[in-house]
Amino acid sequence: MQTSLGIAIKKANNALARDSDHFAKQLGLTGTQISTINFIADHEATQDIFQRDLEHEFNIRKATASSLVTTMVAKDLLLRVPATNDARYKRLLLTPHARQLAQTIEAFFANSERRMRQLLGPDFDTIHTQLTQISQTFTAENTSAPQKKA
Numbered sequence: 001m002q003t004s005l006g007i008a009i010k011k012a013n014n015a016l017a018r019d020s021d022h023f024a025k026q027l028g029l030t031g032t033q034i035s036t037i038n039f040i041a042d043h044e045a046t047q048d049i050f051q052r053d054l055e056h057e058f059n060i061r062k063a064t065a066s067s068l069v070t071t072m073v074a075k076d077l078l079l080r081v082p083a084t085n086d087a088r089y090k091r092l093l094l095t096p097h098a099r100q101l102a103q104t105i106e107a108f109f110a111n112s113e114r115r116m117r118q119l120l121g122p123d124f125d126t127i128h129t130q131l132t133q134i135s136q137t138f139t140a141e142n143t144s145a146p147q148k149k150a
Contacts, residue, residue, distance in 0.1 A: 009131070016112070023108050027101060032058070033072060034105045040078075040094055041102040048083060048091045059139060072098075 020031035027034065039057055040049050055065045069092065072078040077098040080090040094102065117124050 009134075019112065020108075027104070029075075029077075029101075032068060033075075033077065034101075034108070036068065036072065037077065037094060037098050037102055038105050038109055040092060041099070041106065044093065049093075050083070050089055050091060054092075059135075 017031055020034065024031045024034045029037075035058065036054060039054070043049055043053075051062075051065050051069055054060065054068065055062060058065075060068075069078060069080070073080060076095050079093045079095055081093055083089040083091050120127055
């Protein structure tokens with residue numbers, strides 16, 4: 001039987017997503033919502049966060065990010081605030097409610113990261129680099145402009 005790296009990566013991704021969803025459910029949230037809270041909490045002190053940053057970070061389409069943000073605003077997790085230099089752009093800020101959850105969420109992700117490091121051992125950095133390279137290569141190939149036929 002031939003082994004498939006793609007299937008192994010997919011299974012690992014599914015297991016991580018299920019673990020994240022299971023934890024998030026205890027907070028009344030989804031895995032994507034806790035990832036978003038964690039991302040904004042990690043970066044908001046050093047940069048303004050916009051919807052396009054979520055699109056890039058999570059490799060999701062504009063419509064998906066828009067739906068995510070709209071839902072999180074409705075659940076009192078995010079605020080949309082006009083950017084200081086251009087009011088057409090809306091910065092994303094955590095609400096006090098989301099800020100309260102942020103430390104618990106950060107601890108969950110830190111523990112998940114520790115578990116993966118422990119499982120992968122000394123090869124962790126190499127594997128991380130290679131998985132990042134796979135992701136970037138396939139993303140670039142699938143998002144490049146279509147070639148015109150001669």
